[in-house]
Amino acid sequence: MLKEFKEFALKGNVMDLAIGVIIGAAFSGIVKSMVDDVIMPIIGAITGGVDFSNFFVGLASNVDATTLDAAKEQGAVLAYGNFITATVNFLIIAFVLFMAVRAINSMKRKEEAKPAPVATKPPEVEVLEEIRDLLAKK
Numbered sequence: 001m002l003k004e005f006k007e008f009a010l011k012g013n014v015m016d017l018a019i020g021v022i023i024g025a026a027f028s029g030i031v032k033s034m035v036d037d038v039i040m041p042i043i044g045a046i047t048g049g050v051d052f053s054n055f056f057v058g059l060a061s062n063v064d065a066t067t068l069d070a071a072k073e074q075g076a077v078l079a080y081g082n083f084i085t086a087t088v089n090f091l092i093i094a095f096v097l098f099m100a101v102r103a104i105n106s107m108k109r110k111e112e113a114k115p116a117p118v119a120t121k122p123p124e125v126e127v128l129e130e131i132r133d134l135l136a137k138k
Contacts, residue, residue, distance in 0.1 A: 028093070035089050055081025 008014065044050050054068050060075025071077045121129075 027096075028089075031089055031092050031096075035085060035092060039088060039092075040085060052081040052084050055079070055084065 040052055044052065054066070056068050056071055057078040057080065058064070058071055058075065059078055063071050063074045063077060065071040065074055068077065068079055068081070072079075
């Protein structure tokens with residue numbers, strides 16, 4: 001059983017998946033920082049300094065705060081600003097993955113389009129084939 005587990009765990013696909021998950025987690029941090037620190041401030045500047053992280057609707061009657069953290073302390077809130085930020089994160093990740101898959105597919109198509117190299121026979125083989133053909137005619 002240990003041998004089977006070792007074969008399974010060390011298969012190329014499992015290792016590739018593990019590496020993909022680790023790189024994906026690191027990439028997610030980069031995208032989150034890009035959205036939070038670059039894209040959302042630009043969108044906020046375009047929309048007049050709006051901070052999407054503080055967009056919420058109070059679901060409890062006693063919620064009257066102006067910031068999301070304060071509102072959460074007062075009661076239930078629907079934080080749709082966080083949803084907007086998460087959606088932007090998803091769209092960026094999906095677009096980058098789309099571009100990566102597109103580039104890989106393009107490289108595969110170019111590789112498939114290359115003609116197969118014509119195998120040339122050594123001169124000795126050609127001479128032997130000619131002798132064979134001449135003997136077959138007799």
